[in-house]
Amino acid sequence: MALIVQKFGGSSVANAERVFNVAEIITNTFKQGNDVVVVLSAQGDTTDDLIEKANEINPKPSKREMDMLLSTGEQISIALMAMAIEKLGFPVVSLTGWQVGMKTDSTYGNARIKKVEPERIQSELGTGKIVLVAGFQGINKYDDITTLGRGGSDTSAVALAVALKADLCQIYTDVDGIYTADPRVVKDAKKLEEITYDEMLELASLGAQVMHNRSVEMAKRYSVHLEVLSSFTRNPGTKIKEVPQMEKMHVSGVASDKRTARISLIGLEDVPGIAFKIFSVLAQKKINVDIILQSIGRGNTKDISFTVADNSLNAAVEMLNANRDIIGFKDITVNDRICKLSIVGAGMVNNAGVAAKMFEALSNASVNIQMISTSEIKISVLIDRDDEERALKAVHAMFFNN
Ligand code: ADP
Ligand code: ASP
Ligand code: MG
Secondary structure, X not given: OOEEEEEEOHHHHOOHHHHHHHHHHHHHHHHOOOEEEEEEOOOOOHHHHHHHHHHHHOOOOOHHHHHHHHHHHHHHHHHHHHHHHHHOOOXXXXXXXXXXXXXXXXXXXXXXXXXXXXXXXXXXXHOOOEEEEEOOEEEOOOOOEEEOOOOOHHHHHHHHHHHOOOOEEEEEEOOOOOEOOOOOOOOOOOEXXXXXXXXXXXXXXXXXXXXXHHHHHHHHHOOOOEEEEEOOOOOOOEEEEOOXXXXXXXXXXXEEEOOEEEEEEEEEEOOOOHXXXXXXXXXXXXXXXXXXEEOOOEOOEEEEEEEEEHHHHHHHHHHXXXXXXXXXXXXXXXXXXXXXXXXXXXHHHHOOOHHHXXXXXXXXXXXXXXXXXXXXXXXXXXXXXXXXXXXXXXHHHHHHOO
């Protein structure tokens, strides 16, 4: 007997038929003698629909009220699933984030989990019930509802797996594992049997939305046994763990991220302290900066370009303009039609030709590179958004089709 946490995403519970399909997966796991804790997302496009509803009423609602609204989607899912499982004749209880003691900080819309108080779940498991938990939501020190950020149900699941010391955490979704690229875009992407936490973390952070990146970070920290698999098929999924058995591949996957924008500050003075001024101004507003490129000074001036998440672009530009005199730039330009394309692989640090191969693929596809950034485990390039799909396919083919 094991304690298993299972998480089902929105498409897995989108309608009555899907709900019963998932109820069967859950009850089969339970029938095998396991303790089962289930985390559910909102059905289908519910979260997007709620955001649209809010927009109709007030395009700039307070984040607190937004969380109050968005958390309802997950509550619908757990109640309906509990009813389906009741109908199949199994003991079940559904619980909200508050009821399972999912304590978060107060960053509405992107709250971080501080701790989970597992007693309620443990006592329900003790009476032989299947426990269903609303994903994506928690509660802060004011007893207000918070949400964990888009895709956050994965993180709810891993947090529960940690708190309950679960033997396994299964993330059920609409693809049967982690692929070498988004299988909906790159048709011949290959499924990985296993992938390291670090590689998965990079892929998730670089745009592969299949896993919430914070869930992978937490799974790594607490060595949670993670598995990504499909609720639509019975195919074996992908295991995420520390050391894969197989020899490490040079490149394990390709990802792209549209949610990024570039800012350039032109005509900065070429003296010490300028970068400090720019990035401390942005840090004050908690704006994260990603790829940074500084030109070599010519005459007495230089330019600095960098990328930010597209949803913090306006705040960043506002903040920079407000501090224009202190920073001392002549002009500011913005490009929000870009995308970041990355290759990820734990093995590439010791392999000299990887970057060249990526650039060759882009060159053959006539894709222009605007910025480049590298680390031990990834290489990212900034390209025009219109080139995204072509570039993704070309780079993927270069590494995986030979
Ligand atoms: P859920 O609703 O189950 O949380 P998501 O939509 O968040 O599902 O994530 C699943 C989607 O992630 C897939 O449908 C797929 O298009 C996308 N995806 C992006 N990159 C990858 C990848 N490398 N491997 C698998 N899926 C990927
Ligand atoms: N329902 C939330 C979202 O759409 C959380 C999740 O699905 O993980 O972002
Ligand atoms: Mg998701």
